[in-house]
Amino acid sequence: MNSIKAVLFDLDGTLADTAPDLIHALNLSLQERGIESKSVDELRYSASHGSLALVKAGVPHLDEASQFEIQQSLLAYYKLVNGEKAKLFQGFEAFLTLLDSHNIPFGIVTNKQAKFTRPLVCALGLTKRAKTVISGDSTQYPKPHTAPMLLAAQQIDCLPEQILYLGDAERDLVAAEKAGMIGGTALWGYLSESDTPSQWPSQLEFESVPALQQYFLNTVL
Structure with a gap:
């Protein structure tokens, strides 16, 4: 990893x-x-x-x-x-700053339409920081298809197997696996009682953003 x-x-x-x-x-x-x-x-x-x-x-x-x-x-x-009350989950500002300090590019792959994605990313202050932003209508197919994932990999100039993709839904992890990326489940996300993340095709699970940051400090950086 x-x-x-x-x-x-x-x-x-x-x-x-x-x-x-x-x-x-x-x-x-x-x-x-x-x-x-x-x-x-x-x-x-x-x-x-x-x-x-x-x-x-x-x-x-x-x-x-x-x-x-x-x-x-x-x-x-x-x-x-859109963007009035939205905010980064707790711990992300520190984690993104950590990535920036080690020249590790980050980006977004969402199924949200671009007309909603762009203003939201701007409201979150990430327009200039994110190296790629792929929306649900950026390619012909949304996740779990590999098209948006592979376009993002191309835009950040990284091989899929060198990319960690984090998501809170099964389709996110399916898309990551099919694209050849390292899948990570964001357990702090919008999971319901009926979700079974242990059965999703993810290689990593993170309880919180600080846990994600600690993983990078211990294993990646």
């Missing part, structure tokens, strides 16, 4: 806590329809799986047409509130 030369991150639930903004956008959509708002804690686990999954978790009793309508409204509101 000391062959790690670069790090790529999933965005929602791995690098940044974006659930508050996503759920705020959902609640604005629900309120205009007279539906009771949902708490962040109630739906946080769904925030990694896309806007439609978030809607389905929030209003499972509605029919698909209504859920789709709410999803479209959510996306419109999210464009307005």
Whole structure:
């Protein structure tokens, strides 16, 4: 594992806590329809799986047409509130600074559409620091397809086997494995009780960002 030369991150639930903004956008959509708002804690686990999954978790009793309508409204509101409350998970500023100090490039591979990714990355202060930012529509296929992973590897000029990819969803680790990268599970992310990360194809698991940093200090640097 000391062959790690670069790090790529999933965005929602791995690098940044974006659930508050996503759920705020959902609640604005629900309120205009007279539906009771949902708490962040109630739906946080769904925030990694896309806007439609978030809607389905929030209003499972509605029919698909209504859920789709709410999803479209959510996306419109999210464009307005994206980045307002989102923040890097605790410990990441120190870890990213550590990577910078050792000239280890890092980047982002997310399934979020670029029109949402770019303003969010800017709000997080990472536009100039991240060496690559690949969105869900940057290639023809999103994760778990290898296309976005391999494009990121190309842009940071690293072999896939030299890259640690961190994610908090099974598709992240499947994508990493298929691309030939070192997969790491971010256990601090948006995992639900039904998730079984021990069965995901990851080579590493990290309970926290400080644990990730300690691993680098002990093993990589």
